[in-house]
Amino acid sequence: MAEEKRITPMAQDFSAWYIDVIKNADLMDYAPVRGCMIFKPAGYAIWEAIQRGLDSRFKATGHENAYFPMLIPESFFNKEKEHVEGFAPELPWVTEAAGEKLEERLALRPTSETIVGWAFQKWIQSWRDLPVLVNQWANVFRWEKRTLPFLRTSEFLWQEGHTAHADEKEAREETIRMLNVYVDFVQNEMALPVWEGQKTPSEKFAGAIDTYSIEAMMKDGKAVQAGTSHYMGTKFAQAFNIQYLDKDQTLKFVHTTSWGASTRLIGCLVMAHGDDKGLRLPPKIAPVQLVMIPVGPAKLREKVLARFDPLFQQIKAAGIRVKADAREEYSPGWKYNEYELRGVPLRLEIGPRDIDNNVVIIVRRDTGEKITASQDGLIDIINNLLTDIQQNMYNQALQFRQDHSFEATTLAELTDILDKQFGFVLGGWCGSGACEEEVKKATKATARNKPFGAPKQMPTCITCGQPSVATVWYARGY
RNA sequence: CGGGGCGUAGCUCAGCCUGGUUUAGAGCGCUGCGUUCGGGACGCAGAGGUCGGAGGUUCAAAUCCUCUCGCCCCGACCA
Structure with a gap:
């Protein structure tokens, strides 16, 4: 191997x-x-x-x-x-x-x-x-x-x-x-x-x-x-x-x-x-939205390609950013891993059995889900999947953000949260640069911004306890 | 700019401590031929190195010493 x-x-x-x-x-x-x-x-x-x-x-x-x-x-x-x-x-x-x-x-x-x-x-x-x-x-x-x-x-x-x-x-x-x-x-x-x-x-x-x-x-x-x-x-x-x-x-x-x-x-x-398999690209950004990979034994290759090529042309003509990888020197398994690494949102596999059944196998990068899809109406299926992946990736990121958003009323709380759970912490700020500096020294976190439409107003400064002039997100940053 | 790690084949590294059977190695990759192909295939045959650079020590340096250049990671500074 x-x-x-x-x-x-x-x-x-x-x-x-x-x-x-x-x-x-x-x-x-x-x-x-x-x-x-x-x-x-x-x-x-x-x-x-x-x-x-x-x-x-x-x-x-x-x-x-x-x-x-x-x-x-x-x-x-x-x-x-x-x-x-x-x-x-x-x-x-x-x-x-x-x-x-x-x-x-x-x-x-x-x-x-x-x-x-x-x-x-x-x-x-x-x-x-x-x-x-x-x-x-x-x-x-x-x-x-x-x-x-x-x-x-x-x-x-x-x-x-x-x-x-x-x-x-x-x-x-x-x-x-x-x-x-x-x-x-x-x-x-x-x-x-x-x-x-x-x-x-x-x-x-x-x-x-x-x-x-x-x-x-x-x-x-x-x-x-x-x-x-x-x-x-x-x-x-x-x-x-x-x-x-x-x-x-x-x-x-x-x-x-x-x-x-x-x-x-x-x-x-x-x-x-990204995840442990590599990149995950949202469909609207992905340079390649769908990669097509022919599978099956070499002796049936011609049969597969005879369906593979027109299918590729059809998908391409529909305006989907599609790439066909029919290289013989790499095994299908190698390609699966390679395109997952590169974050391509959808993979389409087609082999002799699929051709007999008039289907293709489609695999989602965001969920790993394998879908058997009819070759009829394939364009709609792909487009719907791309739309769904785009939405799902946003939802996943939003869920992640919610799971890692906290609030704190004291510096001790803020330190504790950042050490144990990591994420964004909503807190009050009195307006003084000294207080910001203190937060930074204690936690390496900075005031990221005063969000419009903050989920909640925090009434007192996280550092000094005085009435706050703004509610800010504190977080460590890049 | 501080702290740590590292420069040896395209890549990842072993060899360095204890200098000399090493004619500098391995795996992956690469080239050729053949067999494979539904989740990272395999066989055979090959190509590829002034051991980051410069000095020094020594009969002998990838290996020891000095200097130097560069990269990566971690801090202080920042999109």
């Missing part, structure tokens, strides 16, 4: 499990530079699916794609104090080109507020120029001390939306609109429930007035910020002098927003849906 690809059980070592899954599912490879990674085709295909889902939503809300340069002059960062303090420590620099030292060194962008601000200043003169609604798909660099594939890498891919508006009201509406776009995408396509809410001041984006996030729960109970949306007020407008002449004939600063989601969504997908 051949050596099996082995995945460390999730319960034994979650980190090892994660690395095993992404390696065995062939999503990535390590790169020669520390903290950088190669997106292999299977991993990049997931990113493309995410891009499609988000991009169509951005277009539908009136945004256009643009592209700004990756190199940003150092002086740009010094124009906004909080921004530079937030990002300076993790910037890689270009200091030399064509064999000569540069007069001003250039940062590899960690985000593009500065260079977008510079451009907006040139583009905006009149109230008629507003709003400006652009998005870019790009790579950015943040030299983090510690890296983890997809979740935290020195270079990552993302989209960043940047908008400029005439007033605060409009800009704030945009901020929440885009937050809701992320909610819609992640919940409906990635089958992941999230808590949308506002970040506490200490967790804000460097340079923002208000930061909002969506927080998803991984299977180790940790939180991942899966998307963010920021209201910048006029901070960047003042830093880059983005002013317009309003209808009342006075010069005014624009109000800007930015919002982003990155390739860490792929890590979310793995950690929130």
